[in-house]
Structures are given as structure tokens and as C-alpha cells.
Amino acid sequence: MQDQIKNLFVEHLEVAKQSAEKLEDKIAQACKIITDCIKSGNKVLLFGNGGSAGDAQHIAAEFTGRFFKERKSLPAIALTTDTSALTAIGNDYGFERVFERQVEGLANAGDVLIGISTSGNSENVIRALKLGKTIGCHTIGLSGRDGGEMNEYCSPNIVVPSPVTARIQEMHILIGHIICSEVDAIY
Ligand SMILES: O=C(CO)[C@@H](O)[C@H](O)[C@H](O)[C@H](O)COP(=O)(O)O
Numbered sequence: 001m002q003d004q005i006k007n008l009f010v011e012h013l014e015v016a017k018q019s020a021e022k023l024e025d026k027i028a029q030a031c032k033i034i035t036d037c038i039k040s041g042n043k044v045l046l047f048g049n050g051g052s053a054g055d056a057q058h059i060a061a062e063f064t065g066r067f068f069k070e071r072k073s074l075p076a077i078a079l080t081t082d083t084s085a086l087t088a089i090g091n092d093y094g095f096e097r098v099f100e101r102q103v104e105g106l107a108n109a110g111d112v113l114i115g116i117s118t119s120g121n122s123e124n125v126i127r128a129l130k131l132g133k134t135i136g137c138h139t140i141g142l143s144g145r146d147g148g149e150m151n152e153y154c155s156p157n158i159v160v161p162s163p164v165t166a167r168i169q170e171m172h173i174l175i176g177h178i179i180c181s182e183v184d185a186i187y
């Protein structure tokens with residue numbers, strides 16, 4: 001038990017170290033896209049499944065509520081929270097379209113889509129990113145493993161260097177908080 005706890009901390013710290021070494025440029029690129037988007041009056045839309053749905057909501061709340069600094073509310077929305085939309089779209093069009101259809105209704109050119117998927121392959125995430133590109137949205141990926149299909153639809157796709165879903169998710173929320181610090185810094 002004690003060994004297992006220690007091992008998980010060691011594994012987490014190793015993935016954090018590798019991520020710091022490999023992902024700095026892509027995270028900086030994502031921060032620039034997001035701060036430019038907010039400055040120009042556009043908005044951020046986030047989506048993912050399971051733990052990544054939680055991350056989408058968590059990050060959106062840091063924008064509309066506050067992160068560290070007292071500042072005005074900023075425009076971000078998680079597409080994972082409206083159970084009426086999720087059940088209606090899932091029921092009528094299929095679960096693979098739950099985010100795509102909300103992007104179609106809510107996103108404008110210049111908005112930023114942040115798709116979160118540890119495999120990089122969840123079909124509902126991919127379909128929303130693919131549509132977002134055709135609308136003229138910026139598409140940012142938070143993924144892991146080999147980046148999956150998100151490599152094709154995201155620029156940048158921030159691929160956490162780990163094959164373990166839980167470790168990838170732990171880096172995603174850290175990266176989300178880094179983005180929030182950069183957004184705070186423009187106020
Ligand atoms: O949080 C966890 C596992 O740590 C799960 O809920 C996990 O998010 C779900 O299995 C997701 O459906 C995985 O999808 P994805 O990350 O590959 O897009």
C-alpha cells in the first residue's frame with residue numbers, strides 16, 4: 001500500500017518532468033492563441049469525456065469566475081454541462097455528435113475550441129474539432145499517448161508523454177492552470 005502510494009507520486013513527478021521538458025513551446029503557443037482570442041472579444045469552448053469533461057468545466061469556471069486575480073469575468077463555456085442538450089443531441093443524432101452540434105450552434109470564427117481526450121481519439125471530440133476548423137475556430141488539443149487523431153485537427157495538439165490515462169489527466173489540469181495564469185496576466 002505504502003509502496004503503491006510512493007510509486008504513483010514518482011510516476012506523476014516523472015511525467016511532470018517530461019512534460020515540462022517537451023511541452024513548453026506548445027503550451028506557450030496555446031496561451032498566445034487563447035489570450036489573443038479573449039482580447040479580440042471571442043470566446044473559449046471546452047469539451048471532453050469522463051475526467052476530461054470535469055477538466056473542461058473546471059477550466060471554464062476559472063474564466064467566468066476567477067482564477068487568482070480579481071478581474072472581470074471572461075467568456076468560456078464547457079459543452080459538457082447542459083444535460084438537456086447532451087441527452088437530446090445524443091438521443092436524436094447519436095453520442096458522437098453531442099459536442100459537434102453544440103459547436104455548430106455556439107461557435108463563431110475566431111473562437112477557440114479546446115478538445116480534451118487522453119487517447120486523442122474520442123469520436124465526439126474529434127467531430128467537434130473537425131467542424132470547428134471549417135467554421136474558422138482555433139482548435140487546441142490536450143491529449144496523451146501518441147496524440148491520436150487530434151494530431152490532424154489541432155494546432156497545437158499538446159500531447160502528454162504518458163500512456164496512462166490518470167497521469168495524462170493530471171498533466172491536463174496543470175496545463176489548464178498554466179493557461180489560466182497567462183490569461184490572468186493580461187489584466
Ligand atoms: O477519468 C477517467 C479515467 O481516469 C475516465 O472517466 C475517462 O475520462 C473516460 O474513460 C473517457 O471516456 C476516456 O476518453 P478519452 O480520454 O480517451 O477521450
Ligand SMILES: [Zn+2]
Pocket residue numbers: 051166169
Ligand atoms: Zn480520472
